[in-house]
Amino acid sequence: MRIDIITVLPALLDGPLKHSIVKRASKKGLVDIQIHDLRNFAKGKHRSVDDYAFGGDAGMVMSIGPIHRAITHLSSLREYDEIIYTSPDGHRFDQREANRLATLENVIILCGHYKGVDQRIRDHLVTREISIGDYVLTGGELAAAIITDSVVRLLPGAISDETSALSDSFQDGLLAPPVYTRPAEYQGWKVPDILLSGHAAKIDQWKHEQSLDRTRKLRPDLLEGFED
Numbered sequence: 001m002r003i004d005i006i007t008v009l010p011a012l013l014d015g016p017l018k019h020s021i022v023k024r025a026s027k028k029g030l031v032d033i034q035i036h037d038l039r040n041f042a043k044g045k046h047r048s049v050d051d052y053a054f055g056g057d058a059g060m061v062m063s064i065g066p067i068h069r070a071i072t073h074l075s076s077l078r079e080y081d082e083i084i085y086t087s088p089d090g091h092r093f094d095q096r097e098a099n100r101l102a103t104l105e106n107v108i109i110l111c112g113h114y115k116g117v118d119q120r121i122r123d124h125l126v127t128r129e130i131s132i133g134d135y136v137l138t139g140g141e142l143a144a145a146i147i148t149d150s151v152v153r154l155l156p157g158a159i160s161d162e163t164s165a166l167s168d169s170f171q172d173g174l175l176a177p178p179v180y181t182r183p184a185e186y187q188g189w190k191v192p193d194i195l196l197s198g199h200a201a202k203i204d205q206w207k208h209e210q211s212l213d214r215t216r217k218l219r220p221d222l223l224e225g226f227e228d
Contacts, residue, residue, distance in 0.1 A: 001104065001155060002032045002078065005144050006070050007111040008049055008062075010035045016145035025158040033148065038062075041069040050114050059115035067110065067121050074108060083108045083127045084147070086140030087116065090129030093147060095171060097130070101147070102154035109147060111140030173222060177210035 005013060013035050016022075025031045039047040043065070050060040071083060081104040091097070101107065110117070110126065122129065132143045152158055180191040194206045215222050 001030065001102075001152075002034070002106045003109065003148055003151075004034050004036060004074050004080075004107070005109045005111065005148070006036045006038055006067070006074075007139070007141055007144070008038045008113050009111075009139060009141055010037045012139070012141040013145055016142075017148060021153045021158055022149055025152045025155060028157060030155045030157055031152050033152075036070060036074070038066050038070060041073070042066040053115065057115070061115050062113055062117040062121075064118040064120050067117060068125065071108065071110075071125050078106050080106045080108050083110065083125060085110045085117065085122060085126040085129045086112050086131070086143040086147070087122075087129050088131050088134070088136050090131040093130050093132045093143075093150075095150075098147075098150040098154060099171075101151045109140075109144045111144050113139040172211075174211040175214045175219060175222070177207040177214065 007013065017033055026033060038049050042049050049063055049066045051063050053059065053061045084107060086109065130147060132146050137143060180195060184191045184196060194203055
């Protein structure tokens with residue numbers, strides 16, 4: 001998989017994308033992540049990538065020229081399955097969307113900034129708009145890192161035990177059950193007996209019941225239609 005990230009602050013992405021599972025997946029050749037400084041596609045002495053908004057609104061807007069040149073350049077090298085724009089008013093990112101993106105070959109992520117991008121970019125260049133939540137960040141770099149991390153960990157071979165990702169929260173529409181490790185008792189706090197029983201079927205049933213219970217308490221919205 002190839003992920004190209006276009007940003008005005010490339011240094012913000014150095015840390016999140018060079019550690020843990022994403023780093024290992026990159027070393028294995030499972031994913032090729034390239035970060036592109038938008039200013040390299042800007043013109044003029046100051047390499048400006050933003051300008052004032054028409055209509056007198058407060059705040060600066062990312063200009064169409066540098067972004068169009070960046071996307072045109074990348075698209076001349078390969079065909080992209082999605083050109084994603086990170087925006088607070090985009091499609092809400094969830095596990096289903098991560099699963100879908102993990103099946104793609106080539107993806108561009110355009111990091112929003114300032115008051116956003118010129119609307120013509122969204123109308124004519126972007127194929128998918130994604131939000132990681134109902135709040136506003138200084139820029140889309142952290143959102144791009146979150147999207148990249150959640151997608152890369154799903155690639156075959158990225159996680160040593162691939163069944164681990166299948167038992168994560170949201171994969172089956174429910175929150176994951178509680179997990180425990182050794183010691184079986186610590187300061188009087190005990191691991192549930194069922195997990196020490198060795199009875200696989202009963203353990204699976206317990207885990208499912210715990211997932212349902214957790215979801216009812218913490219995210220009842222996920223159960224709409226699930227228990228009909």
